[in-house]
Amino acid sequence: MIQPGMPGPRTATPAAADAPVPALRLPRRRGIELLLIVVAVLLCVYGYCAVGLAKHGAVPPGTARYGAGLGVLALLAHCAVRLRAPYADPLLLPIAVLLNGVGLVLIYRLDLETPGDRAAPAQLYWSTVGVALFIGVVLLLRHHRVLQRYTYVCVVAALALLILPIFFPAVNGARLWVQIAGFSIQPGEFAKVLLAVFFAGYLAANRQALAFAGRRVGRLQLPTGRVLGPVVAIWLVSVGVLVLERDLGTSLLFFGLFVVLLYVATGRTGWIAVGLLLAVLGAFAVGRVEPHVHGRVADWLHPFASIEAGQGPGQLAQSLFAFAAGGVLGTGLGLGHSILIGFAVKSDFILATAGEELGLAGLSALFLLYALLVERGYRAGLALRDPFGRLLAIGLASIVALQVFVIAGGVTGLIPLTGMAMPFLAQGGSSVVTNWIIVALLIRISDSARGQYDGTATP
Amino acid sequence: MSRYIRRAAALCAVLLVALLANATRVQIFESSRYEANPANRRQTIARYGQARGDILVDGLAVTGSRDAGGMFRYERTYKDGPLYAPVTGFASQVYGTTLLENARDAVLAGTDPLLEPLVPLWNEVTRSRNPGGNVVTTLNGAAQRAAYRRLAGRTGAVAALEPSTGRILALVSTPSYDPAELSGSKESVTRAWTRLNADAARPMLNRAIRQTYPPGSTFKVVTAAAALEAGVVRDLDAPTASEDPYRLPGTTTRLSNEVHGCEDASLRYAFEWSCNTVFAKLGVRVGLKNMTGTAANFGFNNRKLNIPFSVAPSTFDRKLDKAQLAMSSIGQFDTRATPLQMAMIAAAVAGGGSVKEPYLVDRTTTRAGETVSVTEPRTLHQAMSAATAAQLREMMTDVVEQGTGRNAAIPGVTVGGKTGTAQHGVGNSAKPYAWFISWAQPYDALEPAVAVAVVVEDAAGRRGEVSGGGDAAPIAKAVMEAVLASRPGGKSGRR
Numbered sequence: 001m002i003q004p005g006m007p008g009p010r011t012a013t014p015a016a017a018d019a020p021v022p023a024l025r026l027p028r029r030r031g032i033e034l035l036l037i038v039v040a041v042l043l044c045v046y047g048y049c050a051v052g053l054a055k056h057g058a059v060p061p062g063t064a065r066y067g068a069g070l071g072v073l074a075l076l077a078h079c080a081v082r083l084r085a086p087y088a089d090p091l092l093l094p095i096a097v098l099l100n101g102v103g104l105v106l107i108y109r110l111d112l113e114t115p116g117d118r119a120a121p122a123q124l125y126w127s128t129v130g131v132a133l134f135i136g137v138v139l140l141l142r143h144h145r146v147l148q149r150y151t152y153v154c155v156v157a158a159l160a161l162l163i164l165p166i167f168f169p170a171v172n173g174a175r176l177w178v179q180i181a182g183f184s185i186q187p188g189e190f191a192k193v194l195l196a197v198f199f200a201g202y203l204a205a206n207r208q209a210l211a212f213a214g215r216r217v218g219r220l221q222l223p224t225g226r227v228l229g230p231v232v233a234i235w236l237v238s239v240g241v242l243v244l245e246r247d248l249g250t251s252l253l254f255f256g257l258f259v260v261l262l263y264v265a266t267g268r269t270g271w272i273a274v275g276l277l278l279a280v281l282g283a284f285a286v287g288r289v290e291p292h293v294h295g296r297v298a299d300w301l302h303p304f305a306s307i308e309a310g311q312g313p314g315q316l317a318q319s320l321f322a323f324a325a326g327g328v329l330g331t332g333l334g335l336g337h338s339i340l341i342g343f344a345v346k347s348d349f350i351l352a353t354a355g356e357e358l359g360l361a362g363l364s365a366l367f368l369l370y371a372l373l374v375e376r377g378y379r380a381g382l383a384l385r386d387p388f389g390r391l392l393a394i395g396l397a398s399i400v401a402l403q404v405f406v407i408a409g410g411v412t413g414l415i416p417l418t419g420m421a422m423p424f425l426a427q428g429g430s431s432v433v434t435n436w437i438i439v440a441l442l443i444r445i446s447d448s449a450r451g452q453y454d455g456t457a458t459p
Numbered sequence: 460m461s462r463y464i465r466r467a468a469a470l471c472a473v474l475l476v477a478l479l480a481n482a483t484r485v486q487i488f489e490s491s492r493y494e495a496n497p498a499n500r501r502q503t504i505a506r507y508g509q510a511r512g513d514i515l516v517d518g519l520a521v522t523g524s525r526d527a528g529g530m531f532r533y534e535r536t537y538k539d540g541p542l543y544a545p546v547t548g549f550a551s552q553v554y555g556t557t558l559l560e561n562a563r564d565a566v567l568a569g570t571d572p573l574l575e576p577l578v579p580l581w582n583e584v585t586r587s588r589n590p591g592g593n594v595v596t597t598l599n600g601a602a603q604r605a606a607y608r609r610l611a612g613r614t615g616a617v618a619a620l621e622p623s624t625g626r627i628l629a630l631v632s633t634p635s636y637d638p639a640e641l642s643g644s645k646e647s648v649t650r651a652w653t654r655l656n657a658d659a660a661r662p663m664l665n666r667a668i669r670q671t672y673p674p675g676s677t678f679k680v681v682t683a684a685a686a687l688e689a690g691v692v693r694d695l696d697a698p699t700a701s702e703d704p705y706r707l708p709g710t711t712t713r714l715s716n717e718v719h720g721c722e723d724a725s726l727r728y729a730f731e732w733s734c735n736t737v738f739a740k741l742g743v744r745v746g747l748k749n750m751t752g753t754a755a756n757f758g759f760n761n762r763k764l765n766i767p768f769s770v771a772p773s774t775f776d777r778k779l780d781k782a783q784l785a786m787s788s789i790g791q792f793d794t795r796a797t798p799l800q801m802a803m804i805a806a807a808v809a810g811g812g813s814v815k816e817p818y819l820v821d822r823t824t825t826r827a828g829e830t831v832s833v834t835e836p837r838t839l840h841q842a843m844s845a846a847t848a849a850q851l852r853e854m855m856t857d858v859v860e861q862g863t864g865r866n867a868a869i870p871g872v873t874v875g876g877k878t879g880t881a882q883h884g885v886g887n888s889a890k891p892y893a894w895f896i897s898w899a900q901p902y903d904a905l906e907p908a909v910a911v912a913v914v915v916e917d918a919a920g921r922r923g924e925v926s927g928g929g930d931a932a933p934i935a936k937a938v939m940e941a942v943l944a945s946r947p948g949g950k951s952g953r954r
């Protein structure tokens with residue numbers, strides 16, 4: 001892509017040499033975005049057809065509806081971007097459309113194995129809600145800096161959302177859900193975005209104090225207690241959330257997010273060391289008192305222990321079997337047996353289906369799509385001038401990166417398994433909606449980053 | 460700040476590389492180890508994901524496969540299931556495989572390395588499996604049908620062999636069951652399984668190879684062979700110095716006969732009319748060592764017999780007092796034999812004394828019919844000298860021509876036989892088993908064509924030797940006739 005300040009292709013043409021120097025204008029690239037969206041939708045429709053052909057030897061009857069639904073959603077989102085964020089990064093939206101579409105294909109494919117429990121229609125419904133919120137954010141949020149005003153509102157809202165599920169019954173051993181009028185909402189998902197806003201706002205305001213104030217002990221610069229207070233508070237909250245709600249993933253995510261932003265804001269490597277130390281201490285303490293967490297670690301260390309004990313394969317073992325069965329090129333959509341994973345195959349373990357049916361090739365492609373999404377977020381952060389915007393972009397991108405690492409690492413046996421949703425792919429309304437909001441914010445930030453020299457973009 | 464953003468980005472890149480490296484580890488390097496894990500059901504799913512190879516009788520498949528959809532897609536079908544069940548066994552998604560379906564499973568399921576295509580690694584590249592191969596049996600369909608038809612409605616078993624090779628021509632057990640009821644993973648499979656296992660008639664018991672019976676007087680062939688081999692009897696027509704009734708040594712039990720004329724009878728007369736007293740005393744005179752030796756040479760106490768599925772060992776006790784030895788020598792007390800074992804005895808007599816290893820699989824082929832492996836006939840033992848075998852042939856022929864086995868006579872064919880009635884149950888209270896073992900050789904043939912053993916558990920009414928001839932001999936005759944009728948050009952018995 002073209003960096004701000006670099007000569008664009010138009011200025012490099014000899015014909016323009018003697019013309020008056022035009023205002024530096026980045027190409028908007030909305031046409032590229034549209035083209036990529038069309039490609040993404042077609043890829044998903046192809047996948048949908050492939051599932052039908054593999055399972056029933058015929059194109060599924062809902063193909064037109066599915067294709068049209070995804071296409072219309074993508075086009076509406078594209079129009080909103082065209083209208084209010086014309087300089088936005090052209091890759092963000094197509095990646096989101098492709099991941100969301102692939103997720104729908106995988107869930108539809110798994111629905112065929114569980115005729116009594118169809119999740120794809122609900123997922124399509126939530127995707128629609130997500131895109132609607134995406135459009136809402138793009139249209140209504142005029143500039144990301146507006147969010148800085150709500151730094152403390154955000155942290156209060158985030159904490160409230162995190163605490164809310166404690167008052168609701170546990171589902172599958174974790175208190176993460178709030179049931180209202182038949183809908184199941186995971187408030188922790190929304191809290192991620194709010195916390196990212198808070199961290200970005202807080203750190204942008206206090207980065208000098210964190211970096212340079214306070215006493216010095218050896219090589220380590222200790223901050224003052226007034227500035228350090230919120231850090232410890234957030235750490236305690238993240239561990240508290242874990243203990244009360246048994247949500248290892250979210251607490252890990254919050255903590256990682258905070259350490260990354262602290263490091264970027266202050267440039268102090270010591271913070272990373274302190275963060276890791278605290279994380280290890282926290283994880284150790286929780287591992288000792290929480291049998292739930294302890295079991296996850298034991299599973300990770302010995303995924304086949306239950307087989308040797310004669311109790312059959314556990315979920316992680318089934319997941320590893322699915323990945324192994326995929327090999328390099330996969331079995332082909334609809335031809336794997338990841339349904340053997342059983343419970344959570346459409347949510348936490350959706351990646352196993354991708355790994356089995358699309359193979360290492362397809363899995364790598366998915367990882368690279370996420371990496372591209374993250375990279376675009378970081379790039380927008382680099383291009384911006386204001387610390388808040390930079391930190392917010394890094395924070396949002398890091399949420400995606402950490403979440404992908406934690407869940408993908410978990411289901412492939414790299415790290416202990418923590419229940420989390422693969423962004424866009426996994427079944428889960430709250431998750432899909434949140435991820436669309438994240439992409440909307442990244443679009444807004446990248447529009448500012450790329451349009452800031454233009455003069456036409458909102459300052 | 461930009462520097463630190465780049466470093467954070469580098470951290471994300473490291474995480475990505477770790478994910479990719481780990482995915483590569485799982486999907487490439489650990490792949491085959493995970494796939495081979497017995498708890499991984501994909502192997503089972505894949506195995507039923509393609510049609511199974513077939514089991515052939517007379518060149519025609521007696522099995523088939525039907526796509527039932529579902530996780531385990533292909534289900535086994537059977538043509539004449541009850542007829543061939545003692546050979547094919549069943550292939551069930553729920554209860555596994557038995558008999559040939561089990562013993563030649565690798566070929567039928569396509570996993571046998573011999574079925575690999577000529578291009579190495581071709582299957583790895585295409586992720587395909589070899590189509591299931593076929594198993595060509597040695598069975599003679601006509602003989603099998605004849606045996607099954609004649610046994611129908613009664614409880615019993617038939618085993619027929621080709622004496623010169625050991626090829627199994629018929630293996631029938633009644634009452635039988637339809638293995639098709641057990642294939643697939645439907646709920647009805649579980650119900651059928653429960654019903655078949657609870658059935659008092661035990662339809663899933665393969666009586667021809669897995670059930671041992673007291674062989675009764677048919678065992679006298681072995682005792683006679685032992686007596687001739689040991690030199691206890693040298694002249695078939697010389698009197699044998701036998702009392703009637705015979706007091707079992709060391710007891711007050713008196714053994715008597717169903718027929719007259721057994722006192723001091725010659726071996727020929729005693730064999731023809733099945734004198735218990737003569738053979739009981741002969742067994743004692745031959746001695747435990749020689750009796751067990753001869754029995755072992757015929758195949759008794761052999762725990763390793765595979766045809767290619769295992770056969771219940773027929774037994775002749777190694778530790779017996781003289782009274783027990785006397786009773787064992789007339790096929791009572793602890794002597795027990797499978798019908799297949801008794802057919803092997805008849806075949807050894809017909810085939811010059813050599814006991815061939817019985818086998819059911821002629822060859823295995825690929826789906827396309829290319830031969831993968833062939834079973835070569837093997838000799839287990841020389842049970843007796845050719846001269847002894849010739850004397851036994853003579854006596855067995857007499858049984859059919861003028862003795863208790865006249866029901867088995869076939870015009871134009873030399874038929875030898877031996878009847879038997881085995882008493883069993885507490886105090887011999889149960890209805891005796893009717894036995895008949897025989898062999899047939901057409902006058903124009905160089906080799907005997909067939910040896911048969913028939914056992915009928917619920918023989919009609921009368922006790923005594925006659926029921927072996929009356930109940931079992933006609934069945935043996937039908938089987939022998941079926942084999943003879945299918946000889947090409949009426950020459951050699953080998954097909």
